Amino acid sequence: MADANAATETADLVCDRLVRRFGDTRAVDEISLSVPAGSFFSILGPSGCGKTTLLRLLAGFDRPDDGDILIRGERMNEVAPNRRPVNMVFQHLALFPTMSVADNIAYGLKRQKVAAPERRRRIAEVLEQVGLPGMEDRNPQQLSGGQRQRVALARCLVLRPTLLLLDEPLGALDLKLREQMKVELKHLQKAFGTTFVYITHDQSEAMVMSDQVAVMRQGRFDQVASPETLYRHPETPFVAGFVGDNNCLAGTVVALDDGQVTLDLADGSRVRGMAASPGLQPGQPAQLFVRPESLSLVATTAAGEAALSARVVTTLFDGANSRVELTAAGQVLFARLPQDGSAPCLDAGQTLALQWQPSLARVFAGAPA
Template sequence: MASDLFCTDLVRRFGDHTAVDRVSLDVPAGTFFSILGPSGCGKTTLLRLLAGFDRPDSGEIQIRGARMNDVPPNKRPVNMVFQHLALFPTMSVGDNIGYGLRRQKVPAAERTRKIARVLEQVGLPGLEDRNPQQLSGGQRQRVALARCLVLEPTLLLLDEPLGALDLKLREQMKVELKHLQKAFGTTFVYITHDQSEAMVMSDQVAVMRQGRFDQVAAPETLYRNPATPFVAGFVGDNNRLSGDVISVDGDLVRLRLQSGEEVAGRIAGEGIATGRRADLFIRPESLVMNGAVPDGYSRMQATVTTTLFDGANSRIEAGVADQTIFARLPQDGSVSNLSPDSAIQLGWDPQGATVFAGEPV
């Protein structure tokens, strides 16, 4: 598939600090591509480079094969949605959406037609004459998207646009954004620190740390096959158990924990060898308890510290040696009858756990 966005070895420095450090990416046309990472990792700086608000110190940006490094923002086939939307409060919805068309000197009749069509597409037909202040937060969000999409950009850049919304509306808009992206076929480049947003909406996610991409993959791949300890710990909930490697058999490695118990997981990185320290990551929903632990699973003894109701599941926090781990288990009698200090056995399929050579995350 042809690329709408192709970047090679982008670098942006501010004094001694390298905010973007040799970042390369290839975003196929029509993709919902998210850049996920903690605050300060370089996400916004990278988006500013793509938009043209800043220039890289080195590297190249191409949009549909055309070099963009020296092209000013208003000449790039790019538009941007900001977290605070930046709608004009004194203009009607129609005038907000048509602002860019008017600057492009699109005739009034064509502007009217395009505004009506894009309002229909974003689910706000007939609201041209409303003031943005008369709309709900979700409706204002869709007006901001319509204002960008009516210009038919090659790329739509979104800078944490759901951050100012309340939780319920944010959940609703995640689904709507995905539907709109598919309906318009526009390539979205979305930055967020919220892993749920990235995982729900994206075709591809780049996990960014300290100016670099740790892994670029589909959401399910990031979740099930993290490439680094950072990705394993940052994407989704995970338990981390540290121990000494006592054996390696094919892609499985066995560790001895500080408690003396032996557990196993699947090798997910380099540098694992007998006698070395390693970290095992296991998802809370991959854990089973007591009689549900089948033969062949890794097992360890634990002591319940807390049981929390969580809808269809219970969150069980338990102590293992000097560590606390948690399991997400279906609601049933065996879980609801647990009390603090209950002794339990937790287990997991070794193929469902990932093991990396011990290092700081």
Template sequence: MSDTHVTAPRAEGPGAHQPPDTRKPLVEIRNLSRRFGDVTALDDVSLTIAENEFFALLGPSGCGKTTLLRAIAGFERPDSGTMLLGGQDLVGLPPHKRPLNLMFQSYALFPHMTVEANVAYGLEQEKLGKDEIRRRVGEVLETVGLTATAKRKPHQLSGGQRQRVALARAVVKRPKLLLLDEPLSALDRKVRTQMQLELKRLQQEVGITFVVVTHDQEEAMSMADRLAVLAHGRVQQVATPVETYRRPANLFVADFIGDSNRFAGRVVDGGLHVDAVGLLPGQVVGDVSGEAHLVVRPEETRLVEAGHGLLDGRVVETQFYGGVSTVAVEVPDHAEPVLCAVSGVSTVERGAAVSLTWNAESAVVVGGSL
């Protein structure tokens, strides 16, 4: 089970829907591979990213997400495959000729320049007129809420403000595509949460496609229209955050995204047969047969009176955080406690005999391995 707590995404929140069918594909990646000696960083990766979409590349360290971002930016040359941006072939095109911008993790602001000078730098390199530069810099500073700090230097700004300067400098050149590499990792938790909303708002206002690399599940789930989960250089699933959470494509995605209870067994009609307990109800995802796993989220797992559920066990721990109690139940012949999320403060006591149950449509049966 994942150590990272991720709240189930709400269907009406950001990222709850697929991009409308009217959106044209902006980035088309087909069968992209990149190897470093004996290590395959990207293994036959294919993705399509739409115009004006907020797209996240999510996965653990070493999964290939940063290599993919650098390949799109032009800093890594793939060994095979194709990349198109707005129909233009990117393979072989140097980074400075690609109609995109990359915002680095470190922000890379010029410390001796003011905020407005930092933002104007790229436009000055393009030899635009002074009036045009002044107008565009003023507009973007107003958009990111930094008009009042235009004359300050980076060291006079907070971490969140420096991040906004870096964003303003990236979008002022009006690229077709903005790539962001762990853009919020340098911020503390409270500021990071605020900037997640700010990034989404900014992306919608400026109308630029954002592709963000992150290992932070909450970050990806709260901001992205769609996300791609990567592992071992391969794409495991591409879907909306809601679909990824509720209908993971395989065991890796189910385990990586949020907390989950999983049971090993054999696929049968109606769910999964587990030798120690019999049939556990669930819906089979994809073409899965034979040995598989059933996955059910803690918030879909319910506590009922002992002897009246699918699994019997004893409460070993209860934790209360953020308006939700997580009850851990020890089940015989199951290696890990089964987690159940209860709204409010749970009244169940440690050591109490309970049963656990869930609806068949709330659990999924998936194949694959961790």
């Protein structure tokens, strides 16, 4: 616990080797984390990875089998949910449909026996902060989806929790409103200064809003880092494939030289100059990840850049970009090219050189899954 104790000086939340078992399955498998005060921390992972179980442990709806949960330095393992300095926003919001906005927000304050004048003051204040002034008497059913979302946030934030836990709260919104609420949630978190712990399977939500993101798989964290670091410097094949779009090419390690790796790909093409990750050995299988926006198609290859012969299958318009489907090295790949006139005109069946800067690619040991 030495590291966890040191972390509590600047952290609102510390988990130390947290475990939750269901039979022989470890849904949460020795998770350790430290969430700085006033930050937006997201836990990102596919369905079934254990993120909701972890959130339930933090909220007090379930108890860990091993390890500790500390909020502002106080151990919470046996503390009941209603006695933790924590509140929670659910995907379906759980607003009371027969109560006014003010009564919904006042619900927790009444349970805390806050006097009526103070309740009215705090309700008016929090509605101003979430951009809904003067809506105290409205019914939730009279509000838009985004307004109901803000009422649900206001109901939690009015209680001034140390942690606000959010369990995929944007999942029920349509795409345009979801995009709008991503920005609003980030602004609200900064305005209130409350520590947010946000659960999602949507990597776009995590990347846009978070100060730090923990990528979770099979009960463990693969990597915890800033969104930019996760995107540009993934530490595992799972993170490389799960965060953002990526192309994955199977290859064999030919040589390791001064921290760089040379690969032979499935069609016999040889690419070199990519940074070597731990575990690579000559003669062993490897997987090369390169993002669609890092690829370019040219008639001739620039010196010092990796390149493959690629055939254009189809080109799709995608707003500011073209999404180009290609075959190269015996596999289907995708490139994302800007619609600014800089990309070549492409026809189905056309063969070009596909290239990328080696520094933008990642190579990991092992064959693709």
